[in-house]
Structure formats: structure tokens, C-alpha cells
Amino acid sequence: KQEVTQIPAALSVPEGENLVLNCSFTDSAIYNLQWFRQDPGKGLTSLLLIQSSQREQTSGRLNASLDKSSGRSTLYIAASQPGDSATYLCAVPQNNAGNMLTFGGGTRLMVKP
């Protein structure tokens, strides 16, 4: 059974810092890995989808990397802003017809002005 872990569970940084969120998974046979953002009381917003054949994917100040062999992904946020404060979740699909996602526990990020 796929297990997904995110470290750290919570992170507080001053505005302007570059930061890295970590995601690890136990089964490397994945189609892709997806990073989401969740604001308090809101739904999940897709940030980046990184395909199994890719090593990196970028969107604005966000960069996600994927190392399937080691079962790891990182989300790099450049020049963090208070508006980046949210919970960040990574998820991988199960390799079957259902393709349902298995989620990590999330990293709760606070960027202080």
C-alpha cells in the first residue's frame, strides 16, 4: 500500500525566504505526483502536476522536483510572501484503474510579514 509522508508538518518563516517542502512516497511505480494548496476552510487547489517522466515542473515562484528512484519530491517556493500561507499537500495516484490519490498529511506554512 502506498504511503505518503510530508515533512515538516508545520513551518513558519519570515517573508522573503526561499523554502523547501518535502514529500516522500513508498511505492515508486507512480504515474505522476501532484502538489495542492489548501487555504483554511477552502478546497484543494492544484499547483503543479509533475509526470513520472519529468524531473521538474515550474509555475511562477514554485518549482517541484521528482526523484522516483528515491521516492521523493520537493516543492520549492522562492521569495515567500504572506499570501503563500496555507497548507500544502502532495498526492500520488494508485497505479490501478481507479487512479485514486493517496495524500500526505500536509505541511502548514506560515509566512510572517
Place this chain on the structure above:
Amino acid sequence: NAGVTQTPKFQVLKTGQSMTLQCAQDMNHNSMYWYRQDPGMGLRLIYYSASEGTTDKGEVPNGYNVSRLNKREFSLRLESAAPSQTSVYFCASNWGPGQNTEAFFGQGTRLTVV
């Protein structure tokens, strides 16, 4: 673009009452999912529908039923609500297996069972 739409957004039920959570997607996705999110437990899959006409149990299906009404709509029914079903429920959809299949989520239904 509407994406994935869930109704209602909030609901309070008494123990034993029934209700149906509605979900619709306008992206022509094949697969649809229902998750619940609880503090300390993360997101857990309740039921899914890999394609129109099929449904399967996920990790926590007890106390729930689902209907894939058509390709767009996937409903979740609580037949006799229990306090343990107090949670935030999310519907999601994607194309199905494949590298490019990005999942999209609705805004959630916050359910309280008293």
C-alpha cells in the same frame, strides 16, 4: 470555468437523518471521487467511480452509498447519519490513469451531525 461543483456547502444533520451530497464536473472527466477530510487523519477516499456506470469502495466506505448518475454527476448518500460522519467532504475528478491526469477538487461540504 466551473470545474467541480459541490452542493450544499454546509449542512447540519441530526443523528439518524439522511442526506445526499451532490457533485458535478464540467471537464468531461471519466473518473470521480469522494474524500473526507478530518483533523489528524488527512484526506481519505470513501468511494470512487473509475468510469460512468462503475463505482467502487475506497478506504472508508461504511455508512455511505454513491451513485454515478451520468458522466458529469456523482452523488454521495448518508442513509442514517452518525456523529462520526461529521467531516468535510470533497468531490474530485480526473481523466483516469495516465501521466497527464491532473485531479481537480470541489470546494467541499462541511457536514456536522449532532
